Structures are given as structure tokens and as C-alpha cells.
Amino acid sequence: MGPSRVLVVGGGIGGLSAAIALGMARFDVTVVERQQDVHSSVYGVGIIQPSNALRALEAIGCAQACIAAGFPASGWGKMYDVEGNYIHDNGNVGSNFEHNVYVEAIGITFQYNHLGALLPGAGGNNLKDRSAGLVVRYNWIEHSNRQLDLVHGEDSVLVRTDPRYRTTHVYGNVIIEHPNSGNNDICFYGGDGGSAQKFRKGVLHFYNNTVVSDRTDNTRLFRMATNDESIDARNNIAYVTAAGANLQVLDNYGRLTLTQNWFKTGWTRFVVSRPKGTITDNGTVTGTSPGFVSLGGQDFHLTSGSQPIDAGTLLNPAVLPDHNVVREYLKHLSSVARAVHGPLDIGAYEF
Numbered sequence: 001m002g003p004s005r006v007l008v009v010g011g012g013i014g015g016l017s018a019a020i021a022l023g024m025a026r027f028d029v030t031v032v033e034r035q036q037d038v039h040s041s042v043y044g045v046g047i048i049q050p051s052n053a054l055r056a057l058e059a060i061g062c063a064q065a066c067i068a069a070g071f072p073a074s075g076w077g078k079m080y081d082v083e084g085n086y087i088h089d090n091g092n093v094g095s096n097f098e099h100n101v102y103v104e105a106i107g108i109t110f111q112y113n114h115l116g117a118l119l120p121g122a123g124g125n126n127l128k129d130r131s132a133g134l135v136v137r138y139n140w141i142e143h144s145n146r147q148l149d150l151v152h153g154e155d156s157v158l159v160r161t162d163p164r165y166r167t168t169h170v171y172g173n174v175i176i177e178h179p180n181s182g183n184n185d186i187c188f189y190g191g192d193g194g195s196a197q198k199f200r201k202g203v204l205h206f207y208n209n210t211v212v213s214d215r216t217d218n219t220r221l222f223r224m225a226t227n228d229e230s231i232d233a234r235n236n237i238a239y240v241t242a243a244g245a246n247l248q249v250l251d252n253y254g255r256l257t258l259t260q261n262w263f264k265t266g267w268t269r270f271v272v273s274r275p276k277g278t279i280t281d282n283g284t285v286t287g288t289s290p291g292f293v294s295l296g297g298q299d300f301h302l303t304s305g306s307q308p309i310d311a312g313t314l315l316n317p318a319v320l321p322d323h324n325v326v327r328e329y330l331k332h333l334s335s336v337a338r339a340v341h342g343p344l345d346i347g348a349y350e351f
């Protein structure tokens with residue numbers, strides 16, 4: 001049998017947490033602290049306790065006391081903008097639960113990032129998000145189970161009650177799906193597990209993205225959790241190298257509005273035969289090829305005369321002016337101003 005008495009030297013957060021946890025495990029713990037004043041180790045500053053710290057405090061029964069002693073910081077998510085990073089080789093081999101990026105914040109923006117492949121054999125998603133006011137623009141997102149898994153705020157009522165919780169913007173991205181990369185979803189929106197009351201139940205504005213899939217089976221562009229979610233999809237290219245029928249636009253639930261997207265001829269509306277959701281098609285451009293500069297070379301700029309040129313529609317007034325399409329992703333980790341001549345082109349690049 002091991003020792004049952006423990007001496008902890010230092011009564012900071014580390015020492016005190018260890019002492020409480022050891023006490024819960026029935027050790028006889030003594031803490032010694034050289035300072036007489038318990039507040040002396042970190043003078044005069046506010047201490048931020050993010051959700052991972054609160055979870056650890058919860059495990060030793062201290063989270064509620066910590067929350068009661070503090071106050072919410074409304075600008076917190078602002079510290080989390082993610083710009084110009086190459087994020088890859090994350091996740092855990094053989095598991096779907098660890099992702100390339102997994103965040104829950106308020107007012108977070110991802111831009112000019114290259115979100116690459118997870119570890120070989122890791123089954124997670126590329127960008128999994130539980131935020132309010134998420135903006136994903138001008139990124140290169142390639143590989144993984146779902147490229148975008150936009151689900152409900154799980155950890156904080158502050159996220160779910162933020163006015164931006166029900167509005168999400170995804171625009172100007174290049175999104176690429178490959179064979180043997182998990183399920184065939186590109187973008188899931190709404191919520192997963194738990195109570196559906198917490199789901200986003202709002203609008204995903206998904207526009208001027210270029211989605212390319214070289215899967216040999218089906219590619220599913222959108223999936224929504226319930227009929228309370230809706231997606232306004234306009235000016236996107238969705239190209240599959242497989243037959244057009246392998247491009248499935250919506251799984252089952254949700255309200256999808258399509259306006260001036262370019263889809264491969266023969267595209268399929270729903271995955272299921274008796275869908276619970278609705279698709280309103282205000283006009284779709286179809287063809288066999290969108291006219292990329294080089295599919296094999298992954299240059300998804302448009303060539304002269306290609307169908308998407310000048311074929312876009314006006315953006316939803318609700319996204320303007322803050323979320324106008326004014327830049328393009330520049331390989332890699334950068335961006336350039338998007339040219340302005342004539343009506344918007346469809347896709348992430350202006351000819």
C-alpha cells in the first residue's frame with residue numbers, strides 16, 4: 001500500500017487543486033505556503049478562466065465558486081481570430097472525436113488558413129465549430145471527414161444567447177474532398193447530440209465557395225440537423241469528378257435555398273427518397289465542367305469563356321456590407337483583393 005499522507009509545497013492554483021483532488025481520493029493532505037497573503041502570487045491582474053480550466057475545476061467541485069467570483073468577458077472571442085495558419089496532422093488515429101480544429105467562441109473569424117489533412121487514420125472533421133458569429137472566409141480546406149462541422153454551442157450559455165449565434169458566414173473558400181476521407185459530407189449545420197433546443201436554428205450564409213470532390217462515390221454538399229436550420233447557398237461552384245448524380249445537395253432535413261450555383265449536370269437534390277426538408281431552387285447553372293485553369297494542378301481560377309463568369313447573383317443584403325466578397329485565397333496562407341468587373345462570378349475566384 002502506498003503512502004497515505006501527502007505534503008503539497010505551494011498554495012497556488014496548482015497546489016490547491018492537487019490538494020483538493022488528493023483529498024477527494026482520501027489522501028491526508030497538508031499544504032504549506034510561504035506567503036502569508038493568499039493573493040500574493042499573481043498581483044493586481046484579472047485571471048481569465050477558459051472553458052478547459054473550468055472543466056478541470058468542475059472535476060474537483062470548484063467551478064461554480066469560480067464562476068460566482070468572476071464575470072463574463074464579452075470580448076473574449078476576439079482574441080481567437082485564426083489567420084494565415086497551416087493546420088494539419090491533428091486528430092487521433094482510429095477516432096472520430098478529435099478534429100483538426102475544434103473551437104467554441106464568440107465572434108471568431110477564420111481567414112487565409114490552409115486546413116489540411118488530419119493524421120493518417122484519424123477520423124475527425126477538419127473545422128468543427130460551436131461558436132456564435134462564426135466567419136469562415138478565404139480559406140483552403142482539404143481532406144477529412146466533414147470539412148465543416150458547424151454545430152451547437154455546448155459549453156456556454158453565453159455563446160447560445162449571443163445575438164450572433166444564429167448567423168454563420170462561410171464564403172470565398174476552396175473546399176476539397178478526396179476519396180477515402182471519411183463520410184461524404186462537406187458541410188453540416190445545426191447541432192449534434194444533446195438537446196435540439198440548443199441547436200443553431202438560424203441561417204448559414206454559404207456563398208462564392210468553390211467545392212471540388214474527386215470521390216468516386218457520392219458527395220453530399222449540405223446536411224442540416226433539423227428543419228429549423230436553413231442555408232442560403234448562392235454563387236457556389238460544386239464540381240464532382242464522378243457523374244453529376246453523385247453530387248447530392250441536401251441530406252434530409254432543413255430549408256435550403258439555392259441561387260445561381262454552378263452544379264455538375266445531373267446533380268441530385270436529396271439523399272433520402274422522402275425528405276423532411278425543402279429545397280427552393282431560384283435557378284442553377286449546370287454543365288459538365290466549370291472551366292478551371294487546372295483541376296489536376298489545383299488551380300481553381302476560371303478560364304476564358306467558362307460558365308461561372310459573370311453568372312453570379314447579388315449577395316443577400318443581410319451579409320452586407322461586412323461580409324461582401326472582396327478577397328480571394330492565395331496559395332498558401334495569404335489572400336489578394338478580388339477583382340471587380342461586371343456581375344460577380346460564381347465561385348471563389350473572379351476571372
Ligand SMILES: Cc1cc2nc3c(=O)[nH]c(=O)nc-3n(C[C@H](O)[C@H](O)[C@H](O)COP(=O)(O)OP(=O)(O)OC[C@H]3O[C@@H](n4cnc5c(N)ncnc54)[C@H](O)[C@@H]3O)c2cc1C
Pocket residue numbers: 009010011012013014015016032033034035041042045046047048049053
Ligand atoms: C500577470 C499574470 C497574468 C496571468 N493571467 C492568467 C490568466 O488570465 N489565466 C490563467 O489561466 N493564467 C494566468 N496566469 C498564469 C497563472 O497565474 C499561473 O499559471 C498559475 O498561477 C500557476 O499556478 P501554480 O500553482 O503552478 O503556481 P503559483 O501560482 O506560482 O503558485 C506557487 C505557490 O508556491 C509558493 N511557494 C513557492 N516556493 C515555496 C516554498 N519553498 N515553500 C512554500 N511555498 C512556496 C508560492 O508562494 C506560490 O504561492 C497569469 C500569470 C501572471 C503572472
